[in-house]
Amino acid sequence: MNPPRPTLRRRITLLNGLLLVATGAGVLVTTWLMVEAGAGQAQVLLAGLAALAVLSTLGLIGGYWITARALRPLQQVTTTARRLSTETLDQRLRYSGPDDEIAELAGTFDAMLDRLASAFDSQKRFVANASHELRTPLAVMRTEVDVTLTDPEADLAEYRRMARVLRDASVRANSLVDALLLLARTEAQAGRRLARKAPVDLAVACTTALSTVQRDIARMGILVNTDLRPAPVIGDPSLLDRLAGNLVENAVRYNEANGHLWVHTGMTAEQAWLVVANTGGELDPSEVPALFEPFRRGGLERTGSRGAGLGLSIVRAVCDAHGGSVRAVARSGGGLEVTVLLPAAATTPVSRGAASVPQRH
Structure with missing residues (x-):
């Protein structure tokens, strides 16, 4: 049988009890000595x-x-x-005293500092990467303008070319800002009640997403395999559409010529699921979890050539906001398989803000 845990409450109670017993014993001994000495009642009372x-x-x-x-x-x-x-934020208590309530408090405090330090580091990286991503199209626009304006032989065709470059760069910058705003909006809803809640079928969302990238699919010669069974959920329609869109767009963007794309949906009594897989380059399995961090593109950071690197970050945030989960695994032979699990519509109230969403840990 293990000995009782030396909690702070027990130690203080024991010590105060000892003090109380010692005080009572002292009074008792003093009274006894006065009686033995034959002192009168008044003297005994005063001495006591x-x-x-x-x-x-x-x-x-x-x-x-x-x-x-x-x-x-x-x-x-x-x-x-x-x-x-x-x-x-690198400072810690590192309490080494008894295993009591103070030890629990100190351990909780140190763990909180670990989480805060990690969050601040992540925020710093996010700001640095976002600045880099925005700086690139701005630098392209400034360079194009400077080069064209300083060319004395620039003609109308050259100015048209410059305008096309500026337009493409501005579209890229605008897309990045939209993605950042969507990510911020989605992460703000994690752990809170969803602002909008309506029935959404993930199969329909995937069909819409596939039609959006149909031209790229045809250009790259990608063979698409779909099994879109009903997968009804309750949530924010725009966010869930973006979840499906990001997964499908990523699967096309990071695919290979004449590659394959799989999009499957379905449901159980408790969950609706969506699986998107693609062929593509080999991925180190240890790098896959990092793909859900902002500005990560298949192990490459801030390349700027294949999207902003926010697609899977937004997918994760949407899943968190809807009380679901997402996981990814590197496919043997190249490519990625992403699985999204969300609470089925039958388990989720439809009324506005009727159910809170659990906080992500």
Whole structure:
């Protein structure tokens, strides 16, 4: 049988109980000695009161010292919290005392700091990458304008070419801004009630997504295999459409000439599912989880040649906002398979904001 855990409550209770017993014993001994000495009742009473006063004072001092000693780690937590800033998130309590409530608090505090440090690092990388992505089309536009304006022999055809370059660069910048806004909007709904809730069939969303990229599919000679069975869910229609669109667009963008694309949907009693797989380049399985981070493109960062690298980040955020999950695995021979699981429509209330969404961990 394991010994009782030395919690702070038990230790303080035990020590205060010992002080109380010691005080009572002191009064009892003093009274006994006075009686043995043949003192009168008045003397016994006065001596008892004096002993009580002395022992009570010592008890208060001892209790204060015991409590201060027991709560000293809390002062360390407070001091560390006051000292924290975005530049000192590497500091930790690293409490090494008894396994009690203070140890739990210190461990929770250190874990919280770990999460905050990770979030701040992720935010810094996100801002740096977003700045880089936006800087690229702006630099292209500025360079094209400078080169064309400084060319004394530039004719109408050259200015038309410059206009086309500027238009393409502005479209890319606009697409990136739209994706960033969508990602921010979606992540803001994770752990909260969805702003919009309506019936959506993932099979229909996939059909729409496939029709949007039909020209690219034909250009690349991709063979499409579909098995679109009903997969009704309840959620934000625009976000769920974007989820299907991003998966299909990524599967085409990162495919190979004359490759394959698989899009399947279906449902069980509890969940609706969507699977999108494609052929393509070999992927290191250890790199697959990082693909759901912003600006990651198949192990490459900030290349700028194949989309903004926000597609799977948005997919993950949409799944989180709808209480679902997403996972990806590298296919043998190249390519990726992404599986989305969402609560089935039968398990989700339709009324606006009727169900809260669990927080992602």
